[in-house]
Amino acid sequence: MADQKRETPRLDQLESGPWPSFVKELKKSRKNPMTEDLLGQLERSYEDKVVHWKHGGLVGVKGYGGGVIGRYSDVAAEFPKCAEFHTMRINQPAGWFYTSTVLRKICDIWEKHGSGITNMHGSTGDVILLGTTTPELEPTFQELTAAGFDLGGSGSAMRTPSCCCGMSRCEWALYDTMALTHDLTMTFQDEMHRPAFPYKFKIKCSGCPNDCVASIARADMSIIGTWRDDIRIDQDAVRAYVAAGTFDMSADVVDRCPTRCMHWDGKKLGIDDSNCVKCMHCINAMPKALRPGTDRGAVILIGSKAPIMGGALLSSVIVPFLKIETPYDDIKEVTQAIWDLWAEHGKNRERVGEFIQRIGLGSFLEQIGLEPCPEMVMQPRTNPYIFYEDESENAEG
Amino acid sequence: MADQKRETPRLDQLESGPWPSFVKELKKSRKNPMTEDLLGQLERSYEDKVVHWKHGGLVGVKGYGGGVIGRYSDVAAEFPKCAEFHTMRINQPAGWFYTSTVLRKICDIWEKHGSGITNMHGSTGDVILLGTTTPELEPTFQELTAAGFDLGGSGSAMRTPSCCCGMSRCEWALYDTMALTHDLTMTFQDEMHRPAFPYKFKIKCSGCPNDCVASIARADMSIIGTWRDDIRIDQDAVRAYVAAGTFDMSADVVDRCPTRCMHWDGKKLGIDDSNCVKCMHCINAMPKALRPGTDRGAVILIGSKAPIMGGALLSSVIVPFLKIETPYDDIKEVTQAIWDLWAEHGKNRERVGEFIQRIGLGSFLEQIGLEPCPEMVMQPRTNPYIFYEDESENAEG
Amino acid sequence: MAVETKERRTDIGPPHYEQFLPPVIKKNYGKWKYHEIVKPGVLLTVAESGDKLYSVRAATPRLMSIESIRLFADIADEFCGGFLRFTSRNNVEFLLTDESKIDPLIARLKKEGYPVGGMGPSITNIVHTQGWVHCHSAASDASGVVKALMDELFPHFEKMDLPGKLRIAFACCLNMCGAVHCSDIAILGVHTRLPVVSHAKLGSMCEIPTTVASCPTGAIRPATVDGKPSVEVIAEQCMFCSNCFTVCPAISLSDAEKDGCSIWVGGKVSNARQEPMFSKLAIPYLPNNPPRWPEVVAAVKNLVEVYAKHARKFERMGEWIGRVGWPKFFELTGIPFTKYHIDDFTHAGESFKRSAHLRQKKGE
Amino acid sequence: MAVETKERRTDIGPPHYEQFLPPVIKKNYGKWKYHEIVKPGVLLTVAESGDKLYSVRAATPRLMSIESIRLFADIADEFCGGFLRFTSRNNVEFLLTDESKIDPLIARLKKEGYPVGGMGPSITNIVHTQGWVHCHSAASDASGVVKALMDELFPHFEKMDLPGKLRIAFACCLNMCGAVHCSDIAILGVHTRLPVVSHAKLGSMCEIPTTVASCPTGAIRPATVDGKPSVEVIAEQCMFCSNCFTVCPAISLSDAEKDGCSIWVGGKVSNARQEPMFSKLAIPYLPNNPPRWPEVVAAVKNLVEVYAKHARKFERMGEWIGRVGWPKFFELTGIPFTKYHIDDFTHAGESFKRSAHLRQKKGE
Numbered sequence A, B: 001m002a003d004q005k006r007e008t009p010r011l012d013q014l015e016s017g018p019w020p021s022f023v024k025e026l027k028k029s030r031k032n033p034m035t036e037d038l039l040g041q042l043e044r045s046y047e048d049k050v051v052h053w054k055h056g057g058l059v060g061v062k063g064y065g066g067g068v069i070g071r072y073s074d075v076a077a078e079f080p081k082c083a084e085f086h087t088m089r090i091n092q093p094a095g096w097f098y099t100s101t102v103l104r105k106i107c108d109i110w111e112k113h114g115s116g117i118t119n120m121h122g123s124t125g126d127v128i129l130l131g132t133t134t135p136e137l138e139p140t141f142q143e144l145t146a147a148g149f150d151l152g153g154s155g156s157a158m159r160t161p162s163c164c165c166g167m168s169r170c171e172w173a174l175y176d177t178m179a180l181t182h183d184l185t186m187t188f189q190d191e192m193h194r195p196a197f198p199y200k201f202k203i204k205c206s207g208c209p210n211d212c213v214a215s216i217a218r219a220d221m222s223i224i225g226t227w228r229d230d231i232r233i234d235q236d237a238v239r240a241y242v243a244a245g246t247f248d249m250s251a252d253v254v255d256r257c258p259t260r261c262m263h264w265d266g267k268k269l270g271i272d273d274s275n276c277v278k279c280m281h282c283i284n285a286m287p288k289a290l291r292p293g294t295d296r297g298a299v300i301l302i303g304s305k306a307p308i309m310g311g312a313l314l315s316s317v318i319v320p321f322l323k324i325e326t327p328y329d330d331i332k333e334v335t336q337a338i339w340d341l342w343a344e345h346g347k348n349r350e351r352v353g354e355f356i357q358r359i360g361l362g363s364f365l366e367q368i369g370l371e372p373c374p375e376m377v378m379q380p381r382t383n384p385y386i387f388y389e390d391e392s393e394n395a396e397g
Numbered sequence C, D: 001m002a003v004e005t006k007e008r009r010t011d012i013g014p015p016h017y018e019q020f021l022p023p024v025i026k027k028n029y030g031k032w033k034y035h036e037i038v039k040p041g042v043l044l045t046v047a048e049s050g051d052k053l054y055s056v057r058a059a060t061p062r063l064m065s066i067e068s069i070r071l072f073a074d075i076a077d078e079f080c081g082g083f084l085r086f087t088s089r090n091n092v093e094f095l096l097t098d099e100s101k102i103d104p105l106i107a108r109l110k111k112e113g114y115p116v117g118g119m120g121p122s123i124t125n126i127v128h129t130q131g132w133v134h135c136h137s138a139a140s141d142a143s144g145v146v147k148a149l150m151d152e153l154f155p156h157f158e159k160m161d162l163p164g165k166l167r168i169a170f171a172c173c174l175n176m177c178g179a180v181h182c183s184d185i186a187i188l189g190v191h192t193r194l195p196v197v198s199h200a201k202l203g204s205m206c207e208i209p210t211t212v213a214s215c216p217t218g219a220i221r222p223a224t225v226d227g228k229p230s231v232e233v234i235a236e237q238c239m240f241c242s243n244c245f246t247v248c249p250a251i252s253l254s255d256a257e258k259d260g261c262s263i264w265v266g267g268k269v270s271n272a273r274q275e276p277m278f279s280k281l282a283i284p285y286l287p288n289n290p291p292r293w294p295e296v297v298a299a300v301k302n303l304v305e306v307y308a309k310h311a312r313k314f315e316r317m318g319e320w321i322g323r324v325g326w327p328k329f330f331e332l333t334g335i336p337f338t339k340y341h342i343d344d345f346t347h348a349g350e351s352f353k354r355s356a357h358l359r360q361k362k363g364e
């Protein structure tokens, strides 16, 4: 059946148009019988308007509790070559940098052992190798490690950390995102490969508050670069932007500053840095004229996640400013303290953000040994339901 | 004991100072033995730092389920004259207007039947007659009704509605708060005097968004005047304010407009009324120059309350604009519809605001027969937990 | 409808307000043009007709003897044809048309101990509650704290020297009978010790299911004590709200040494500029120290002075804090930030700071 | 640590990124000065040293054949010494120092079907998920909807003609594997029919307590069906989140006719200007209509065009709506506002409009 091409009239309609076509990609690999059957099954889904995959069983490679997502067809009789169609999550190099050489190595391995179809990349950041069978998992894994690659995370484990390109290419990187990501990934190999948490735990590192890796929305721990001193201003360059007329300095920059701490008199740009909340907007608007300060570090935020099950969360501040310096001991210590607490007291399938809301941020901080500070809240509590402990310690002079 | 003055060294310290002293007030009435003992008991509380009242039992006047708060001393042996010390809540005239004549009538009645101590007024708005005994309740009530007064609300009933002075003295009143309050009070006498709700229900009427009767924070139904057309501007008067220099037009007015819909070029004030949210600020700043529009009515909001037990609530919009015209049928209909639903499905001690949050605003609106509109929300939902009914009705062309 | 005797009047409602309005108001009702605060406590309202109404606002302690009400009646007769009103914040207003009587009226009121002021950008009367004078639930007195506070804040009542209106409220327990949850500054009486249950009485005095249901945090469960049906309180889950006490007289939370006051800031009610806001916790606990609560008075005074110094014109307390940020508020007021400030009730997560928008403190 | 054979390498982690960096990056790492988008899809980054790096960004469908990856490798060898990277939104970037190679590279990429663009104020790649290609949970396909959308929105990828960045995301079920909850525009696959329980299989395939606990609204309770232990779903309490299905394979929610897509708007992630925001519901339901989902495409296109026409420079979708108000958004887009738009989950009350700040529509 595999050397006979399946009819895919519905999918074929997605080959036309200016945007790169995933159907063309599938067809490029259709010489692989798994992919040929995948095309067939997908066409079938387009006809039936339902998915044709079943829950995955527990599959994986020896000694690893994750990194592979098992997948089985519910129409295997018709599409036997993709009856089993597991994915392997391969930990990407920090910043998603490659050379042609190393990419070809991955392609060769996947040509030999899998469907030839990938995701570059998965939403968490891994290289996703889409579709292979249980027996192929271990050989694939061994060839990958030989080529220098390892599995990423899945299940109730630390997940593959990811980061923006940071210092490699961006003038705004306020700490070395790629170095930190690589170091944390290496340090926490055990936590990634042998799930021992109540649920998944993701780390994402962005070099500045633009947050190009969406860490504040998609990571249990979000590490976002920032600075403490003054924005550096080149007044000539500011005037050049204004002269060029690409934007209206008052309406588009000054009035858009979230704290309105900028002042423009037509000649000189003033910034009240004590009220600047490091949002990046003015710098984004004038990259040649404004630069972040030089006293740099990061904000650590915790707990973002998708809606299941208590509703989506954004991460919230637990360390307003931290210098990011090798060997990153303080970040590792706070991470470990959080994991210890959450691993012991978190419920099954309770993300750390939900856990904190359940036990209370105040009590969470106390237990991981951090001092509360007003930067952690949008505002102090509005309800009077205070769990007073010993009033003598609350009394104020 | 009563003709012998009690020692009140602690309270005496509160007689000095520029602010009017409640201790002086108590002493002015100490010829009344109840008040003499009250002074004694209060001094005792100042000494013990605890309250000396017990829970009240059910006391009241015939045919009424509320209007009286029973109160008993827990140190009655020592202060026998205030062993029983009930308060009567007397429905104030709308806007708290009085003549000297009518005030004297109340004083005479209270001199005869009670402690001679009052609150002008209670937080809900009533005249509070503080302190009498069970046998005095009915005679007091009869003399009050003879003088034209009636009891206010207490318990799980409609509470005494109140309002700002509105059209009687304020140029900003966008509907007749006193007329509406009086009419609603008269219409709902039964609901006020014979508690039949799951919990209390308060109505407060403010003539404009300044909300001088705090309706949005302290009323289950808040009726706040507003307008739909353009703010009327007297440009000469605007310039006069600027010339007088009491404020900085740009910094204090234009930049303080919540939607930044004002424009000042040094000579002329422009307002983009389509973006004006009727906050009143610019009008407050320049009462001689700006006036609300002439197409007037009110916003109806629902559900505010103090924190017990799900947390405090502010009222939220259920009717973004309504013309307020006698006989106020539409307000009465919506009130009745809300009461019917809440009375049937509300839990014991569940305020209507909590009830709405429990059953969902969408479903609440459906059941009281109001159409949902985007003015009712700060923003549409962010979570995907939608109770779809029949998808055919959701489908969109 | 209730059963009632023939002659007994019921459900007559309040007297119609119209009979209490002075002629100038009746004539110009709904036809006012503009107003002006001519001096502290004196509001001039001008009608379309050109008629003028003066309202002179005097402080009251709210808790009033009938002797003082009669005094007000006499003053009203003397200066303004017997017409007066009270305000939504328990001040009294004398309503005049004769401008020449304003100063004598002010002088008279002052002499009698009811000073004039509380208008415009000032501190007006404190909305408050019963306290030890009448309520069983009070964790602090109300009138005493208010008197002590206003004696100290008095200059701001008589002068209009603040950036904007500053509304203060006091409530003696978490029921918050008043404006505490939405005030520029609020003082709230709090219990901080566990409920004490009289197991002997509970069975006969309270319904156990109602008592259990009353607890917002589920800290109460049914229990049999000494063979009698009663309830027990799970210590770690109790946050001292007193709601169990409200529904069950066999429970008590009062504690002479551990009751006290908390301080809240930054709420508002008006729609002017920013939308209405709740008050936020500033100081979790201060002791009850009658008769003048010096710790509470000092704390409030500090808040008022810091606000007065730093806020811009028209800015309410909460708007000012919103502009400079909470870290700055704690820095300027010198109030320590503790875990109590971090919400941990139902919607707690909504108050966490979920962005990198931070005013960074410059490094050393 | 796991048991492992001697020769078997485990826990080696990813390769170190340094070996993949082009020389210009190695030299100027952390020492960049400024950047400039020289034309759509071409970013110039200038180092303190004066060195210049050009990044040319091309679209990918994310779902890539190894044949195409090899093609990218060949192109990288030809134009930029073999150095390339992928972005956080699944585009590919070729890293050059030789300015003269930019245009030939762009031409070549375009010829191969990987057009260049997606920078600056434009629409870049859609963050998306597996859909019918790989996930058991999908209520809609992912790649197909994305392809249909981007074909239609393509001009906004190639040009920088929008007020600000416009980020689109797609997820095929409520697990939202990606950026749906914080995107300018998000499309979300939804089930709208009750879970169907295979009572015969459930007992052996699923843990009943886990299944019961999985439901956010408590709609599942244990039940005995035909003498076997199983669960039942309380219809009125189910909001089709599929979480029970995630933990229990004996439950299914797929429905060929009733599954579909919802549309969300106004989320963002960056801290630029306003703080990060969640996406808000715009359209509760549109049908699944493969292969090109015309209803979804039309709806998104309308949203993009309305935004493009009305937003100010730099303003993201949610910032624009914040400025003009939600009523205006619904008016301009012509989308009907329904009860589905009103939150009714746990924190619902936080979304109610609790002020009189309303843009009143002028009366007729």
Ligand code: SRM
Pocket (backbone or CB within 6 Å): A069, A071, A087, A089, A119, A121, A122, A123, A124, A125, A126, A127, A128, A152, A153, A160, A200, A202, A217, A218, A219, A304, A305, A306, A307, A308, A309, A351, D128, D129, D130, D134, D135, D136, D137, D175, D176, D177, D178, D179, D246
């Ligand atoms: C492959 C990937 C989607 C993709 O196409 O890229 C993916 C695929 C799945 N995700 Fe995911 N998630 C993927 C990134 C995400 C992200 C985005 C991120 O990491 O930045 C999220 C949102 C952020 C977050 O973590 O909350 C995400 C939130 C979920 C959730 C909901 C978790 C929650 O707490 O709300 C589930 C449900 C679960 O865990 O049971 C889930 C579950 C799943 C499962 C395992 C399905 C399941 O029910 O067990 C999917 C397997 C699909 C398959 O057959 O391949 N996936 N998942 C992404 C991982 C690739 C990679 O390793 O690079």
Ligand code: SRM
Pocket (backbone or CB within 6 Å): B069, B071, B087, B089, B119, B121, B122, B123, B124, B125, B126, B127, B128, B152, B153, B160, B200, B202, B217, B218, B219, B304, B305, B306, B307, B308, B309, B351, C128, C129, C130, C134, C135, C136, C137, C175, C176, C177, C178, C179, C246
């Ligand atoms: C007298 C008064 C305080 C005052 O000094 O002015 C008062 C006094 C009491 N209130 Fe109140 N409330 C008074 C206005 C309020 C207000 C303010 C308002 O109406 O604008 C509130 C906040 C707004 C609200 O309704 O939520 C208020 C919220 C409460 C609550 C909490 C209700 C909640 O849903 O959170 C309770 C507790 C209860 O009902 O069990 C309560 C309960 C009580 C009780 C009956 C005590 C109790 O536990 O049963 C108090 C009786 C005191 C006494 O012995 O005289 N009182 N109460 C006010 C009524 C006077 C009047 O009729 O004019």
Ligand code: SRM
Pocket (backbone or CB within 6 Å): B095, B163, B164, B165, B166, B169, B170, B171, B172, B210, B211, B212, B213, B214, B284, B285, C035, C043, C086, C087, C088, C089, C090, C091, C118, C119, C120, C121, C124, C125, C127, C164, C165, C167, C179, C182, C183, C184, C267, C268, C269, C270, C271, C272, C314, C316
């Ligand atoms: C007399 C009274 C209404 C009544 O029927 O009793 C009243 C009367 C006036 N208010 Fe008020 N307000 C009165 C309580 C309130 C309240 C309610 C409260 O405090 O509990 C509020 C909401 C407070 C809040 O937001 O927390 C209130 C918020 C305002 C505002 C908005 C101020 C702001 O910037 O937020 C204005 C506008 C202004 O002052 O420019 C205003 C303006 C006015 C004006 C100028 C209206 C007018 O043209 O007559 C009146 C005199 C101003 C003054 O006192 O400074 N009135 N006003 C109340 C006097 C209370 C007192 O004795 O001090």
Ligand code: SRM
Pocket (backbone or CB within 6 Å): A095, A163, A164, A165, A166, A169, A170, A171, A172, A210, A211, A212, A213, A214, A284, A285, D035, D043, D086, D087, D088, D089, D090, D091, D118, D119, D120, D121, D124, D125, D127, D164, D165, D167, D179, D182, D183, D184, D267, D268, D269, D270, D271, D272, D314, D316
């Ligand atoms: C390459 C990439 C990082 C990476 O390591 O992969 C990247 C690179 C740059 N980003 Fe980004 N951003 C990248 C994803 C993001 C994301 C994440 C996302 O979209 O999922 C965000 C947050 C989006 C959000 O808020 O929802 C993001 C928000 C920004 C912003 C803030 C824009 C705003 O106004 O909100 C800037 C500043 C600007 O563009 O002026 C920015 C600026 C930049 C600059 C100019 C930084 C620089 O100096 O190099 C880079 C090129 C700009 C461009 O593409 O227009 N980048 N950027 C990502 C390219 C994705 C793509 O292929 O299209």
Ligand code: SF4
Pocket (backbone or CB within 6 Å): A164, A165, A166, A170, A171, A172, A173, A174, A206, A207, A208, A209, A210, A211, A212, A213
């Ligand atoms: S997050 Fe900041 S440092 Fe990182 S790539 Fe984006 S703009 Fe550059």
Ligand code: SF4
Pocket (backbone or CB within 6 Å): A256, A257, A258, A259, A260, A261, A262, A271, A275, A276, A277, A278, A279, A280, A281, A282, A283, D273
């Ligand atoms: S970085 Fe943001 S907050 Fe700081 S000055 Fe610039 S625009 Fe304002």
Ligand code: SF4
Pocket (backbone or CB within 6 Å): B164, B165, B166, B170, B171, B172, B173, B174, B206, B207, B208, B209, B210, B211, B212, B213
């Ligand atoms: S609420 Fe408005 S109308 Fe009523 S008194 Fe206050 S300012 Fe005047």
Ligand code: SF4
Pocket (backbone or CB within 6 Å): B256, B257, B258, B259, B260, B261, B262, B271, B275, B276, B277, B278, B279, B280, B281, B282, B283, C273
């Ligand atoms: S009333 Fe408020 S929203 Fe309207 S123009 Fe004046 S300040 Fe702006």
Ligand code: SF4
Pocket (backbone or CB within 6 Å): C129, C130, C131, C135, C136, C137, C138, C139, C171, C172, C173, C174, C175, C176, C177
């Ligand atoms: S706040 Fe509490 S103690 Fe004070 S009057 Fe109200 S119920 Fe009583």
Ligand code: SF4
Pocket (backbone or CB within 6 Å): C195, C214, C215, C216, C217, C218, C219, C220, C233, C237, C238, C239, C240, C241, C242, C243, C244, C245
């Ligand atoms: S005081 Fe409040 S929290 Fe404590 S047991 Fe009583 S009801 Fe529960």
Ligand code: SF4
Pocket (backbone or CB within 6 Å): D129, D130, D131, D135, D136, D137, D138, D139, D171, D172, D173, D174, D175, D176, D177
């Ligand atoms: S969003 Fe849902 S259906 Fe799509 S990949 Fe994630 S878990 Fe699977």
Ligand code: SF4
Pocket (backbone or CB within 6 Å): D195, D214, D215, D216, D217, D218, D219, D220, D233, D237, D238, D239, D240, D241, D242, D243, D244, D245
């Ligand atoms: S789909 Fe969601 S809401 Fe419905 S029963 Fe399953 S878990 Fe509960």
